[in-house]
Amino acid sequence: MLKPPKEISTMADLRVQIDQLDRDLLALLALRQAHVDRAAELKPGEGMPARIEARVQDVLDKVEAEAESAGFEPALARQMWALMVDAMIAREERVLGPSA
Incomplete structure (x- = not known):
């Protein structure tokens, strides 16, 4: 289980948690x-x-609002x-073809 950052006293321990967060992400x-x-x-x-x-803008608006509330x-x-959405759409376009 991850500790709150304020409870971590060494860079080594902090890096262990950051590495775990990267794996989780x-x-x-x-x-x-x-x-x-x-x-x-x-x-x-x-x-x-x-x-x-419209969906792209909706996703970005929701993420922005959620980020605000999450700190x-x-x-x-x-x-x-x-950036991620554009990359994912490009991935879809490889299957579907480019959007009109």
Whole structure:
């Protein structure tokens, strides 16, 4: 179990926790990617393109708001998610073809 950062007294212990957080984040990102891969399978049957701009903006707006309440820099969260969303859409487009 992770300790709160204020309870960690050495850089070595802090790095152990940061490494664990990185592994945890990667596991969640892999799960998100699997969901996006499934979206690429489902969208053709529903007549949807890879990029749906309203959905992109909705995701980014929600992330920004959630970051604020979680104590994470909202603008940074939006930038990070925008990069990830663009990469995931490119992944979908390799299956579906480019959006119109």
